Amino acid sequence: MKASSLMRAGVLALVAASLGCQEGRPPVPTAASLFVPIVDGVWSGPMTRVAASGLGCTTQELEDFLPVNDLGTLSVLQTGTDLLATMTTESTGLACRYSGSASVTGMALNASSCDRTGLLVACAGRTVRLELVGSSVDGSWNSGAITGVASSTYNGIDEASGQGIGSLVVNHAFTATRR
Numbered sequence: 001m002k003a004s005s006l007m008r009a010g011v012l013a014l015v016a017a018s019l020g021c022q023e024g025r026p027p028v029p030t031a032a033s034l035f036v037p038i039v040d041g042v043w044s045g046p047m048t049r050v051a052a053s054g055l056g057c058t059t060q061e062l063e064d065f066l067p068v069n070d071l072g073t074l075s076v077l078q079t080g081t082d083l084l085a086t087m088t089t090e091s092t093g094l095a096c097r098y099s100g101s102a103s104v105t106g107m108a109l110n111a112s113s114c115d116r117t118g119l120l121v122a123c124a125g126r127t128v129r130l131e132l133v134g135s136s137v138d139g140s141w142n143s144g145a146i147t148g149v150a151s152s153t154y155n156g157i158d159e160a161s162g163q164g165i166g167s168l169v170v171n172h173a174f175t176a177t178r179r
Contacts, residue, residue, distance in 0.1 A: 035104045037141050040078045043176035047072040047089065047150065051171040055156045057123040065121040066170060067091050074137075074146070074176050078102065085109055087137060087150065089172075092119060096135050106140035106148065120159060130154040130168060139174075146176045 047070040052062055071090040076083055081101050088095040094116050100109035111134055119130045132154055139148030154168045 036081050036102050038078060039076050039083070039102060039107070039141075039146065042073065042075050042179045043146055044071065044073040044179055045145070045174060045176040046070070047172040047174040049170060050149075050173045052168065054168040055123050055128065055166050057121075057168070061121070061123050065092070065119070070172065072150070072172070072174055072176065083107060083109060085137070087135075092116075094119070094132070096132070098135075098137060100137075106138070107146070109137040109139075111135035119154075123156065124165075127159040128165065129157040129159050131157060133167070139176075142175075144177065147174065149173055 049062075049066055049068045049070070052066060073088045073090075074085055075087075076085045081103065083098075083100050083102055085098045085100070086095055087098065094114060096111045096114040098109035098111050100107060111132075114132050114135070117131050121128050121130055132152060135150065135152040137148060137150045139146040150172045152170050154170070156165045156168055157163070158165050
């Protein structure tokens with residue numbers, strides 16, 4: 001009887017000692033979600049202007065500074081479901097930085113800053129300075145590609161008078177594949 005009690009006490013002491021050793025171990029890094037795709041990298045592809053409204057620009061004036069067909073590049077840095085991205089359009093050279101998140105089905109990004117402001121364009125018979133107010137990108141995963149819509153809103157300032165003349169809202173549909 002004393003031997004079995006002594007054996008139980010020894011096993012209990014070993015279990016307690018091994019549990020105490022767990023406290024000093026560094027935490028194990030968490031793995032990426034099994035359900036959210038990894039989208040780190042550079043993506044590019046065609047962008048098609050599907051809507052533009054405001055400022056009274058003619059179709060030809062819009063085409064001169066915002067062509068219907070364009071090319072976009074999206075550079076993405078992913079940490080878990082958090083995304084940081086930069087989207088550049090070929091026609092304007094405008095590069096905007098976005099932050100947002102990825103989900104099982106897609107991504108949602110909002111612009112935090114853009115590198116160019118004050119794009120001068122001809123619109124409604126005058127020179128207009130377009131100042132970007134905001135931009136968003138909503139995309140979904142589709143067979144190894146990201147498809148979605150990039151929406152941008154600009155304030156229009158008459159360059160001659162310095163007066164605001166309204167806003168311009170532009171939507172581009174895009175399909176981007178990893179480069």
